[in-house]
Amino acid sequence: MTTPTPRFRGTDTYLSGESLQAAVDCALTLQRPLLVKGEPGTGKTLLAEAISSALGLRLIPWHVKSTTRAQDGLYLYDTVQRLYDSRFGDGDVKDIRRYIRLGPLGEAFASRERVVLLIDEVDKADLEFPNDLLHELDRMRFRIQETNDEVVATQRPVVVITSNNEKELPDAFLRRCVFHFIDFPDTELMRRIVAVHHPGLDEALTEQALKVFYELRGFSRLRKRPSTSELIDWIAVLKANGLKSLKLDENLPYLGALLKKEQDLLAVAEAFGRGRRTRA
Structure with missing residues (x-):
């Protein structure tokens, strides 16, 4: 069978x-x-x-x-180790199998x-x-x-x-x-992903974080849009610092956890803070 x-x-x-x-x-x-x-x-x-x-x-x-x-994925013959052993080691350098490393x-x-x-x-x-x-x-x-x-x-x-x-x-x-x-997760799937990594997270904070996150991803001037792992890290920082309320403006906290390029940080600061640097 x-x-x-x-x-x-x-x-x-x-x-x-x-x-x-x-x-x-x-x-x-x-x-x-x-x-x-x-x-x-x-x-x-x-x-x-x-x-x-x-x-x-x-x-x-x-x-x-x-x-x-x-x-390289199949195997490598470690000639360097064999040469070293021939000079300083006490092993049998004639046994080449000792120097074959599977990839x-x-x-x-x-x-x-x-x-x-x-x-x-x-x-x-x-x-x-x-x-x-x-x-x-x-x-x-x-x-x-x-x-x-x-x-x-x-x-x-x-x-x-x-x-x-x-x-x-x-x-x-x-x-x-x-x-x-793999399509980028929609809001509903992302909500489930956040719940897996941050069980018991305040519902209001979840919704606000997701809203800000997707607004940032939709910002056309970004060179690197934030990813799922960066959202999870950002929420971890927000939780650790007891933040309960968020909105996309010049005071958005810990933005450096979401955006990883200086040009993107400046673009968001200019768009929402009239040219002032956003707090990272």
């Missing part, structure tokens, strides 16, 4: 809409990578943590940089149990990286050239790939992924 595919319904701390749940379920059923896009602060990276928690699987994170290659992708393949592999900000790497990455995910095996050992996966990992949309991804890469764009 075929084991039913597990279904994702979010967690107690990660609230998800039906469309996101459907995308995760689709990726789990097809056993394909889930490519998630959305503006910063919409929970792309946290989604992998939520899937890991919901399915009871270990999470292996791989944070991509501009210099990252697919090969996140290699670790996911070598795991006997199914894991969740997060490939975070794939669009930071060069244009060849996405297709090279999917080539390795399709093969599910690789050979360590220095030892001639072959690592063959016994379980296909649950792969979550995030992108900040900084560059276009190859069509061949997109065809082999399940895609979902």
